[in-house]
Amino acid sequence: MSSIPMIEQTAGKGAARAAARRGGGNRPAGFGAGRRPGFPTYGFLGAVLLASIFPLYWSFLVGSHDNTFLSRGIPLLPGGNFLANAAKVFDSIPFWKAMGNSLIVSGVTAASVVVFSTLAGFAFAKLRFRGSRALLVFVIATMAVPTQLGVVPLFIVMSKLGWTGSLWAVIIPGLVTAFGVFWMTQYLRDALPDELIEAARMDGASMIQTFLHIGFPAARPAAAMLALFTFVATWTNFFWPFIVLDPSNPTLPVALQLLQAAHFVDYSVVLAGAVLATVPLLLLFIAAGRQLVSGIMQGAVKG
Numbered sequence: 183m184s185s186i187p188m189i190e191q192t193a194g195k196g197a198a199r200a201a202a203r204r205g206g207g208n209r210p211a212g213f214g215a216g217r218r219p220g221f222p223t224y225g226f227l228g229a230v231l232l233a234s235i236f237p238l239y240w241s242f243l244v245g246s247h248d249n250t251f252l253s254r255g256i257p258l259l260p261g262g263n264f265l266a267n268a269a270k271v272f273d274s275i276p277f278w279k280a281m282g283n284s285l286i287v288s289g290v291t292a293a294s295v296v297v298f299s300t301l302a303g304f305a306f307a308k309l310r311f312r313g314s315r316a317l318l319v320f321v322i323a324t325m326a327v328p329t330q331l332g333v334v335p336l337f338i339v340m341s342k343l344g345w346t347g348s349l350w351a352v353i354i355p356g357l358v359t360a361f362g363v364f365w366m367t368q369y370l371r372d373a374l375p376d377e378l379i380e381a382a383r384m385d386g387a388s389m390i391q392t393f394l395h396i397g398f399p400a401a402r403p404a405a406a407m408l409a410l411f412t413f414v415a416t417w418t419n420f421f422w423p424f425i426v427l428d429p430s431n432p433t434l435p436v437a438l439q440l441l442q443a444a445h446f447v448d449y450s451v452v453l454a455g456a457v458l459a460t461v462p463l464l465l466l467f468i469a470a471g472r473q474l475v476s477g478i479m480q481g482a483v484k485g
Contacts (some may be wrong), residue, residue, distance in 0.1 A: 199396045216480045231239035238460060245454030267454035270477070272439065276430070281462070284417055287349055287433060292413040298358040303366025304397045308379055309389075318367065324360045333425065340426055347428040356416060362408055369404035370397065410470060415462060434459045 243257065246264035251257060253432075271277055304317050336355060337346070345351040374397060382392040398405075420435040427436055438455045441448070 224333050241453040249448045249450045255352050267451050270451045273456040275437045275440050278347045280432050280434045284434040287352050287414040291416045292409045294357040295362045295412045296409045299362030299366045300401050302363045306367040307371040321360050351426040372398045
């Protein structure tokens with residue numbers, strides 16, 4: 183077992199060599215070298231950036247005025263009522279409890295999806311067993327089934343288990359996803375050379391040890407992206423938590439829905455709450471952005 187750390191350290195290099203053998207070295211010399219993006223590229227990226235930022239800016243713009251701002255025309259600059267509207271959000275709903283619930287649900291779900299999807303992806307990509315192809319096709323086919331079709335039987339199961347109103351009713355159904363399995367299968371199939379697995383097995387490593395020392399380190403870039411995607415999707419999920427959770431124990435999207443009264447909707451307060459709910463995601467992207475880019479670059483194909 184003494185050579186497993188050395189095998190683990192060479193996983194990235196082996197993946198790069200395997201990528202080069204698959205055709206990365208067929209590019210002409212100097213292809214892309216010394217070429218910098220021009221004005222059309224920067225203009226297009228700038229337009230995409232502005233289009234992406236506009237919904238958040240509009241929410242902040244509305245949330246910083248009172249509810250009569252539309253009758254006075256559409257403003258272009260923020261007002262001075264955002265803190266007052268944020269205070270109304272905190273007074274109207276259990277905001278901090280809902281945020282804590284969302285952090286728990288999103289964090290546990292993201293970690294679970296990464297672990298189980300990487301295990302399944304490693305098995306589908308690198309292990310040979312009867313029916314593996316048919317089973318993978320079946321897993322992928324489940325992505326075509328609308329979530330709404332499974333709501334009634336899923337709610338009945340959660341009711342029988344006594345989990346309705348509990349966070350477990352939101353966490354358990356999302357512990358693994360078909361998309362996560364497909365994502366990790368495709369990544370490990372190309373990024374992890376079979377030679378590294380054979381070398382670890384010849385060195386006496388069990389399959390679990392091979393996965394921990396070889397498979398999981400090679401899957402880190404894809405696992406980081408999958409964790410981020412899953413966290414964001416779970417954080418913004420409204421449909422199933424709205425059905426199964428009580429108003430006294432909501433996640434953040436469900437709590438924000440409580441801001442809408444039966445006959446009157448104060449859009450300034452509602453959108454101020456939406457901005458507050460988006461802030462943790464922005465902080466997550468800022469904190470994890472450099473690590474994600476670094477991981478992607480380490481796993482990138484270089485010819």
